[in-house]
Amino acid sequence: MTEPTLKDLFQRTLTGEPVRPVVAEEDVARGKARQQRMRRNRVAGGVALLAVAGVGAAVLPAVVGDDRGNVPAADAGDPDGGDYPPQVGDDPVKQRMWDAIVAALPADVEVVEFDDPAFPVVPEAGPSIDVLLTRADSGAAYSMGVSLEPTRTDLPEYRPCTEPGLLEGTMSQWQNCEEGRDDDGVYRAAGDLVDLSASVVLAENDDTSVTVRWSTRPQPLPGSDLPASGQGAQPIDPALDRAAGAAIGDAVLEAAAGLDPAGLTSGVRLDDVVAAWPELRGVLEEAVGAELTPVGGDDPAVDVQDAEHQVGTISAEYTTDDGLEVELWFWQRPRASEPMCVEQIMQCSSITGGQELLGPPEAGGSGESGVAVGLRGDTWIRVSTEDPGDERPGTVTGGVLQPLDEVLSPLVRSPAGGG
Amino acid sequence: MQATDETSFKEFVGARRRALLRTAFLMTGDWHAAEDLVQETLTKLYVSWRRVRRHDDVLAYARRILVNAHIDGTRRPWRREQAVEAIPDAVGAGDPAESDLHTRDRLLAALATVPPRQRATLVLRFWEDLSIEQVADLMNCSSGNVKSQTARGLERLRDVLGPEAFVELRDA
Numbered sequence: 001m002t003e004p005t006l007k008d009l010f011q012r013t014l015t016g017e018p019v020r021p022v023v024a025e026e027d028v029a030r031g032k033a034r035q036q037r038m039r040r041n042r043v044a045g046g047v048a049l050l051a052v053a054g055v056g057a058a059v060l061p062a063v064v065g066d067d068r069g070n071v072p073a074a075d076a077g078d079p080d081g082g083d084y085p086p087q088v089g090d091d092p093v094k095q096r097m098w099d100a101i102v103a104a105l106p107a108d109v110e111v112v113e114f115d116d117p118a119f120p121v122v123p124e125a126g127p128s129i130d131v132l133l134t135r136a137d138s139g140a141a142y143s144m145g146v147s148l149e150p151t152r153t154d155l156p157e158y159r160p161c162t163e164p165g166l167l168e169g170t171m172s173q174w175q176n177c178e179e180g181r182d183d184d185g186v187y188r189a190a191g192d193l194v195d196l197s198a199s200v201v202l203a204e205n206d207d208t209s210v211t212v213r214w215s216t217r218p219q220p221l222p223g224s225d226l227p228a229s230g231q232g233a234q235p236i237d238p239a240l241d242r243a244a245g246a247a248i249g250d251a252v253l254e255a256a257a258g259l260d261p262a263g264l265t266s267g268v269r270l271d272d273v274v275a276a277w278p279e280l281r282g283v284l285e286e287a288v289g290a291e292l293t294p295v296g297g298d299d300p301a302v303d304v305q306d307a308e309h310q311v312g313t314i315s316a317e318y319t320t321d322d323g324l325e326v327e328l329w330f331w332q333r334p335r336a337s338e339p340m341c342v343e344q345i346m347q348c349s350s351i352t353g354g355q356e357l358l359g360p361p362e363a364g365g366s367g368e369s370g371v372a373v374g375l376r377g378d379t380w381i382r383v384s385t386e387d388p389g390d391e392r393p394g395t396v397t398g399g400v401l402q403p404l405d406e407v408l409s410p411l412v413r414s415p416a417g418g419g
Numbered sequence: 420m421q422a423t424d425e426t427s428f429k430e431f432v433g434a435r436r437r438a439l440l441r442t443a444f445l446m447t448g449d450w451h452a453a454e455d456l457v458q459e460t461l462t463k464l465y466v467s468w469r470r471v472r473r474h475d476d477v478l479a480y481a482r483r484i485l486v487n488a489h490i491d492g493t494r495r496p497w498r499r500e501q502a503v504e505a506i507p508d509a510v511g512a513g514d515p516a517e518s519d520l521h522t523r524d525r526l527l528a529a530l531a532t533v534p535p536r537q538r539a540t541l542v543l544r545f546w547e548d549l550s551i552e553q554v555a556d557l558m559n560c561s562s563g564n565v566k567s568q569t570a571r572g573l574e575r576l577r578d579v580l581g582p583e584a585f586v587e588l589r590d591a
Contacts, residue, residue, distance in 0.1 A: 006545040006576075006585045010445055013526045017441070018450055024432035028425060030458060031465025346467055388556075 085113065085131075086123065093127045093148070093264070096255045101129065101146055104251035108136045109239045112221065125412040126266030126375050128336075132219070133239035140218030142239040146252055147375055149336050150261035151209045152309075157187045158202065158338035166341045166348060171195035186253070190242055192216075199242060202337055203249040208256040208264060211337045212249045214240045266414035267376045270304055273314050273330050279407050284318070284326055287400040288383070288392060292318035292326060300328075309334055310416060313342060324392060327382040330408070336375035349378045367397035371405050374412035379404055428468050432461060435478055439485060445542045446489050446535070448527045460485040482547070483557050486539050529579040537572035544569055 088094040102111065112132040124130065127148040132141040160167075161177035174191025181187045189202040197217035203210050216238040240248075256264070277300050285292050300316040313331040320326070333340030333349065341348040349372070370380040381400060383393040439460060443453035463484050464471065471480050530538060536558070543554045544565075551569075555562045577584060 004585050006541065006573075007548075009526050009585055010542070010546045013445065013448075013523050013530070014441055015523045016450070017444070018454075022433055022436045024429035024436075027432050027436070027458070027461040028429060028465065030462045031428075031468075034462050034466055343466070344469070 085111070087129055087131065089123045091123065093259065094123065094129055096259075097127065097129055097146060097148060097252050100251040100255035101131075101248055104244075104248045105133070106135075106240070106244050109133050109244075112141050124374075125409070126414040127264050128266075128375055133214070134221065135239045138218075139221050141221050142215045142218060144212065144214040144240065144248075146210065146212050146248065147336050148252060148256055148264055149209050149211075149266070149375065150264050151204045151207055152335050153206060155334060157204070158189065158335075160189055160191055160202075160338070167339065170348075172339065172348065174200065188246070190246065199238075199240070199245060201242065201245040201249050203246070203253050204337070205253060207261050208253060208259065209335070209337055210249045210252045210256070212245045212252075214238070214245060263415045265309075265416040266412060267310055267332055267374050267416045268408070268411040268413065269416070270302065270310050270312050270314060270332065272411045273408070274300065274302060276407055276411060277314070277316070280328065280404060281316070281318075283400060283403045283407060284328060284381075284396075287396045287403070288320060288324055288326060290320040290322065290324065292320060294318055306334065315344075323385055323387070324390075325382075325384045326396075329380045330373070330377065331380075332373075332377040334376075340378075342380070345380060345382070347380050367393035367395075369397040369401055371401045373405070373408045374414075377408070377412070379408065424468055424472065427472055428465055431464075431477060431481075435481065436461070439481060442482070442542060442547060443485060443489070445530070445546055446486075446539055448531055456485060456489055459488050463488070479553070479557060482543070486543070486558060490535050490539060525580070529576055532579055533572050533575045537568045537575065540565055540568040541572040541576070 084090075084095055084098055088098045105111075110133070112134050128145065129147075130143065130145045133144050134141045157179075159179055160174040161179045164173050167173045172193060174189070175194045177189070177191035179187075179189040185205065187202075187204050190200065192199045198213055198215050200211065200213040202212075218238075281292060281299075295317040298316070299318075300314045302312065302314050304310075304312040306312070311332055311334050313329060315327070315329040318326045318328075327345070329342060329345060329347075331340060331342055331349075339349045347370070349370075367384070368380070368382045370378055372378055379401075381397055381404070383396045385393060436457065439457050440450075440453055443456040443460075444450055447453050447456060460481055464477075464481050471477055533541065539558070540554060543549045543557065544551070549557070551562050551565045555565045558565070
């Protein structure tokens with residue numbers, strides 16, 4: 001007797017297969033419903049997260065591998081900002097935030113200071129401060145970012161616990177999540193991004209909104225014996241816990257009282273991005289080493305969803321003569337404290353300044369990456385080819401972010417309406 | 420989605436839905452769970468269809484969604500498949516229909532003892548007839564990992580069903 005193959009055995013298990021005609025319309029209807037849900041979430045501002053560029057990256061380039069050291073630190077050493085570190089400089093809002101942060105730190109936690117002229121620190125545009133913290137003599141540093149923005153009272157509060165939206169089930173979903181309004185009318189949310197080794201607290205009153213996020217994964221300080229992050233590093237003793245994070249948030253919220261909320265907005269004008277698009281395209285052409293031909297009529301396509309707050313997307317799709325496909329997206333969300341998902345590419349900005357791909361990765365040879373622009377903006381690039389052996393997608397997406405950032409970052413204004 | 424995209428999506432569903440359902444069943448062991456998995460797969464595929472259809476191998480993309488969704492689902496405790504405590508006895512010599520049913524139950528029980536990734540690997544390799552490299556690409560792992568998952572899965576099945584239950588080589 002011939003022994004069956006495994007395929008034969010599999011075939012036998014299919015006995016009892018339901019006899020049901022395929023009705024493709026039902027799958028189409030479910031797909032449309034999913035798209036509509038994504039649109040509703042976007043309109044309601046119910047999805048999107050805090051995304052802050054390079055937590056700690058502007059502070060400790062030597063540790064985290066940032067190579068933006070060639071950008072001059074305009075405010076470092078300025079007499080008016082002399083008592084403040086370079087990431088604060090002479091910006092009065094940042095100075096007020098800094099004073100509040102330092103005063104609210106736990107007694108055994110301090111800001112890591114670096115005085116290396118080879119790696120000058122560049123202040124972020126807008127009311128945001130990124131620092132590294134260390135606890136006593138632990139030898140470990142933990143990144144922390146604090147950002148301030150006007151409360152969008154025209155939008156529902158961001159509800160990461162009860163309305164995670166498209167982030168449900170992803171690495172960016174808030175875990176151990178709490179949200180609600182306290183007796184003083186302050187809306188609060190707090191959670192852990194377990195897979196991303198980070199925690200977040202949000203506090204906002206009727207005028208201003210503060211987000212504090214910190215890493216729970218240690219980075220070894222120079223000279224430390226601690227293993228590098230990701231090589232056995234354990235969040236054994238993070239610099240902050242949730243109560244300490246909330247205390248910092250409250251301190252900054254209190255310090256912001258009296259500030260004009262309109263002066264706390266930051267971001268780019270979408271027109272500026274459109275004007276810079278030929279330069280961005282030039283960056284891409286240089287990276288791929290070929291001329292890009294636009295697909296479709298718009299180069300770029302502009303979708304302004306909220307002109308007052310400059311919320312929208314700008315995108316273009318290109319091909320090269322040898323079959324490379326390149327897609328570039330810029331989007332700016334309504335507020336820094338929540339993510340924004342772009343349904344066409346199933347991509348969300350993420351809490352750590354990274355991005356969350358909602359669908360499976362692109363099939364075939366492809367590369368995707370993105371970079372934050374200011375507190376509310378993100379770029380995303382996809383390069384793909386149907387030739388799995390073509391290594392350009394990974395090479396291009398890995399190398400093009402910094403030149404794109406160099407074009408876009410100068411466009412960030414704070415306040416956003418200012419010249 | 421434009422009308423032409425929707426038409427092509429419907430054509431794909433009409434041509435491939437049944438095959439995806441069978442693959443999903445072999446991974447889940449339950450037709451209802453398989454239907455859920457296929458619905459989830461096709462919903463995600465619909466949302467991404469505009470960019471996915473530019474690629475020739477849409478089926479491979481759909482399989483990838485399906486496998487990822489299945490393995491992700493097995494990590495959620497409320498959806499975890501329950502391994503059976505006892506495997507039914509070997510096939511008897513009674514009524515053929517009853518024998519087939521018994522064989523089916525025994526095979527499904529045996530498959531239920533194979534961990535999800537190993538089981539998915541076996542299904543892709545020996546039901547879908549995909550190469551090691553194709554499975555590695557689909558499951559985002561190395562060829563060596565596919566080989567080891569295959570070997571362990573086959574070994575597990577043989578442990579349960581007996582060494583002569585099927586003819587695949589141990590190093591398949």
